[in-house]
Amino acid sequence: PLVGARAPATGLAYDALMLKHGCACGAHAPTHPEHGGRLQSVWARLCETGLAARTERTRARKATLEELQAVHSEAHVAAWAGRAGAGAAAGKAGAEGRAVRLVRLACGGLGVDADTAFSDAHTPPAARLAAGALLDLAVRTARGELRNGFAIVRPPGHHAEPNQAMGFCFFNNVAIAARILHTRLGLQRILIVDWDVHHGNGTQQIFYEDPHVLYISLHRHDDGNFFPGTGAATECGAGAGLGYTVNIAWPGHPPLADAEYLAAFRSIVMPIAKEYDPEIVLVSCGFDAAGGHPAPMGGYNVSAACFAHMTRDLMTLANGKVVLSLEGGYDLAAMCDCAQECVRALLGDRPAAPPLAELARVPAPHAQRALRAAAAAQAPHWPQVKRSVALASASALEAGAARPGCLQSER
Ligand SMILES: O=C(c1ccc(C(O)(O)C(F)(F)F)s1)N1CCn2c(-c3ccccc3)cnc2C1
Ligand SMILES: [Zn+2]
Ligand SMILES: [Zn+2]
Numbered sequence: 001p002l003v004g005a006r007a008p009a010t011g012l013a014y015d016a017l018m019l020k021h022g023c024a025c026g027a028h029a030p031t032h033p034e035h036g037g038r039l040q041s042v043w044a045r046l047c048e049t050g051l052a053a054r055t056e057r058t059r060a061r062k063a064t065l066e067e068l069q070a071v072h073s074e075a076h077v078a079a080w081a082g083r084a085g086a087g088a089a090a091g092k093a094g095a096e097g098r099a100v101r102l103v104r105l106a107c108g109g110l111g112v113d114a115d116t117a118f119s120d121a122h123t124p125p126a127a128r129l130a131a132g133a134l135l136d137l138a139v140r141t142a143r144g145e146l147r148n149g150f151a152i153v154r155p156p157g158h159h160a161e162p163n164q165a166m167g168f169c170f171f172n173n174v175a176i177a178a179r180i181l182h183t184r185l186g187l188q189r190i191l192i193v194d195w196d197v198h199h200g201n202g203t204q205q206i207f208y209e210d211p212h213v214l215y216i217s218l219h220r221h222d223d224g225n226f227f228p229g230t231g232a233a234t235e236c237g238a239g240a241g242l243g244y245t246v247n248i249a250w251p252g253h254p255p256l257a258d259a260e261y262l263a264a265f266r267s268i269v270m271p272i273a274k275e276y277d278p279e280i281v282l283v284s285c286g287f288d289a290a291g292g293h294p295a296p297m298g299g300y301n302v303s304a305a306c307f308a309h310m311t312r313d314l315m316t317l318a319n320g321k322v323v324l325s326l327e328g329g330y331d332l333a334a335m336c337d338c339a340q341e342c343v344r345a346l347l348g349d350r351p352a353a354p355p356l357a358e359l360a361r362v363p364a365p366h367a368q369r370a371l372r373a374a375a376a377a378q379a380p381h382w383p384q385v386k387r388s389v390a391l392a393s394a395s396a397l398e399a400g401a402a403r404p405g406c407l408q409s410e411r
Pocket of ligand 2: 023024025026027031032105107108109117
């Protein structure tokens with residue numbers, strides 16, 4: 001036998017230097033909901049439960065300027081990658097220092113916009129570490145050196161556009177990893193699933209014309225009245241990328257929960273993902289769809305068990321090569337519960353079943369309408385959704401009954 005050959009482990013990326021990014025004013029929630037305590041709490045929970053000890057802790061490293069420029073402009077990297085970045089790119093551009101203006105925030109700190117605080121000393125290293133930590137997990141998982149992984153990182157990334165920081169985001173962590181898996185490892189089919197309650201406008205924009213990356217997002221859209229307002233079902237990609245953007249744009253009311261998210265997975269997400277047959281799955285793993293997040297930062301009630309079920313569903317793809325990367329999530333207890341259950345799923349533990357009431361509940365009519373709208377928009381590109389969308393009008397139990405043995409809990 002291969003001496004010392006061990007089954008590849010679940011990688012866990014975390015670095016305390018990412019805690020230091022924040023506003024000079026030093027406030028946490030509610031002034032600054034995206035604060036270092038979010039990571040601290042999740043890491044503590046993974047340590048207290050012994051889950052961190054069952055994983056392979058990977059060192060976070062700063063993404064290089066070249067890696068950041070895989071999806072971001074030189075000016076953007078120069079602006080947000082710190083002195084090193086500013087020096088290099090500014091030298092080329094000739095412009096002195098930061099190419100973008102910071103605004104004074106009501107709290108007295110400085111930021112890109114009213115929401116996105118910036119600390120000269122701590123934001124660039126944290127943002128580069130977040131991108132680098134995920135990149136290493138993704139590359140090592142793609143190579144089979146790791147079974148799967150979870151990047152416990154901040155600042156988040158999915159709102160960051162090629163030349164625009166916004167929505168707490170500076171570098172698009174998941175987009176950088178996906179682009180580099182394609183350009184450096186030659187992967188041809190990379191799936192990004194974004195279940196953060198907010199649409200990943202940056203990720204969508206970056207891959208809108210790229211067939212090598214299929215972007216599937218489930219988000220509260222509210223007809224465009226929920227931050228950031230993008231992500232309508234009719235946004236399906238363009239050019240060579242037509243059909244490689246899938247938006248499940250939820251209504252604002254009623255509060256959605258497991259019944260709707262499980263229905264989305266069995267009726268739209270998994271049928272398309274199986275057809276695409278990705279070589280790796282990256283997840284923009286925000287937990288702000290969980291209970292405990294009142295609007296405007298959520299308003300839904302998805303359970304920790306449901307996030308674990310969605311993780312397990314995705315593990316049936318790409319030989320189980322799934323890497324979660326933290327995006328949003330602000331209620332500390334909810335974040336810890338969700339992160340814990342997702343890590344347990346990645347480790348191969350059987351996840352707890354979602355609440356029976358949710359398994360038995362038929363998805364809300366407004367949500368069924370959203371799923372039918374997504375199926376209608378995608379039918380030209382993914383014909384099988386014309387049939388699978390029928391599963392959206394049944395409860396998980398009824399749908400499972402239709403296809404025996406499909407519910408995780410029956411396996
Ligand atoms: O909803 C957002 C989000 C920005 C980033 C969000 C995210 O998608 O959860 C990410 F990127 F962090 F993962 S969600 N914004 C920015 C903050 N915000 C707020 C704030 C609420 C409290 C304090 C400061 C801002 C109200 N509405 C918004 C719009
Ligand atoms: Zn502040
Ligand atoms: Zn969010």
